[in-house]
Amino acid sequence: MLKISTFSLVLMSVMALFFSSSVFAQLTMPQPSPSAMVKQTVGLTDITIDYSSPAMRQREVWGGLVPYGEIWRTGANKATNITFSDEVSIKGTKIPAGTYALFTIPNEKEWTVIINKNSEQWGAGQYDEKEDVVRFMVTPMISPIIHERMMFTIEAMEDKQGEVSLWWSNTRISFVVDADPVATMISNIENTLEKANNIWYTYAQSAEYYMDNKQDTNKAMEWINKSISLKDHYYNNWIKARLMMTGNKTGGVSSNTQGAIDLAKKAMEMGEKENTNFYKRLKPEMEQFIKTYSQQLPKNVDTKKK
Structure with a gap:
């Protein structure tokens, strides 16, 4: 019969304790692009944007970190999602209630904003233009302050309209969502x-x-x-x-x-x-x-x- 010494038993117990504790003692560290969410009721409609917020970290954002002329997830990690609790319209296109991916194509003088049906994408690697609900152009504006982190805001302009804005670095883009109640x-x-x-x-x-x-x-x-x-x-x-x-x-x-x-x-x-x-x-x-x-x-x- 195999005999195990008292010392061996103690050693095995210590090792087991070490490995088990190492599994459950993982350090929680700040995320480079933490998750964020903004929600606003416009009339009777809830507009929610769920995204990950990257930071500048002394990097050039436009034309550098975010290349011009390429499809962008409009944030970090998973593609940014925008959710409408009721049917809305943007630039005259009706969009049924639901959750969508929000993509953009930045350029120096004009951006393309895209609302896409596939809201479960990681980044933009699975982007398919055939699933676009609407595409429209916006003109970037100079922000009055520099934003270290990318952020979204939604302003309820009146009962029928909400203005969605993206802010990062020295740039702001905006578009209006019509949510006629x-x-x-x-x-x-x-x-x-x-x-x-x-x-x-x-x-x-x-x-x-x-x-x-x-x-x-x-x-x-x-x-x-x-x-x-x-x-x-x-x-x-x-x-x-x-x-x-x-x-x-x-x-x-x-x-x-x-x-x-x-x-x-x-x-x-x-x-x-x-x-x-x-x-x-x-x-x-x-x-x-x-x-x-x-x-x-x-x-x-x-x-x-x-």
Whole structure:
């Protein structure tokens, strides 16, 4: 029978401990191009960019580290990904909701920006032009400050547009993503109203959205009348007053002018009784509405008439 000395057993135990601990004691070091992410909601759409951020490290970036005229992953490591939670459009091209690779071809005077279907690429080695969703040109701009690390920003310019910018070294490129929420919102409204259980505020909000976004005014009037029948409130009366004047942006007289003024006055009387912060924010607009349209009425019309 094989005999193992006590010393051998101790040595084997020490060696086993050393090798096992070396496996689990790996040092975590800073990454040359750490991962980064930026996300911005534009209207109802989330735009997310997931990328790795390389640094200059005293190297010449454009035309050096990043060659001109060649496809670039627009970052480091895995190809940069851009995700849209809803359908958007860029330069007039509709892009379905989903995740895409964001490639660029830098040049001194003009860059090509590419949105590509294959979001699982490492670098640009598997890039296939046939999978491009859209290609468009942008003009590089001089950045007001030098950026040591490459970074992306997304600015929500308004409810319908977001500006995506890439910054690195002394250069910035930008493009606009159109994320018009109206179509999505219309679908949300109609689905919500089916389950609204006669909630007056939901009908009022829906009517106001349709009015503000130039949708079906007849449907909006139907909803605001439903809202008022459920609860007579300053908010829905104010919406109806404005809705009655839809399409009359110049302040001219129409057959609805007197009725709209009366409704606005009624809304103010009701609002003064509640005196909420919400009403206080609406009050200046109500006052201006009454003043504008009252001035356009014939002088023999009694604007105090109910």
